[in-house]
Amino acid sequence: xxxxxxxxxxxxxxxxxxxxxxxxxxxxxxxxxxxxxxxxxxxxxxxxxxxxxxxxxxxxxxxxxxxxxxxxxxxxxxxxxxxxxxxxxxxxxxxxxx
Numbered sequence: 001x002x003x004x005x006x007x008x009x010x011x012x013x014x015x016x017x018x019x020x021x022x023x024x025x026x027x028x029x030x031x032x033x034x035x036x037x038x039x040x041x042x043x044x045x046x047x048x049x050x051x052x053x054x055x056x057x058x059x060x061x062x063x064x065x066x067x068x069x070x071x072x073x074x075x076x077x078x079x080x081x082x083x084x085x086x087x088x089x090x091x092x093x094x095x096x097x098x
Contacts, residue, residue: 030075036075037072037074038098041060041087044068044069045087048062049094056090062087
């Protein structure tokens with residue numbers, strides 16, 4: 001009886017650890033996808049600013065209009081990003097209002 005209970009507990013613990021690991025790996029993957037998306041936007045924004053085609057404050061639509069980016073989509077929901085997404089550059093640091 002004790003062997004059955006202990007083996008059952010081991011199986012429960014293994015399943016719990018496996019589920020938590022998969023969840024954490026998935027969350028980490030999603031974070032990396034968002035990091036890639038926003039770093040691409042930051043790069044395009046910085047390029048536009050340095051070439052003096054953009055001011056200190058502009059929107060994602062400005063980057064589309066100046067051909068610095070193609071239409072960007074949310075990597076998880078696959079929806080188009082809001083074109084009114086505000087981008088500001090202050091002290092050579094690009095900030096994206098999320």
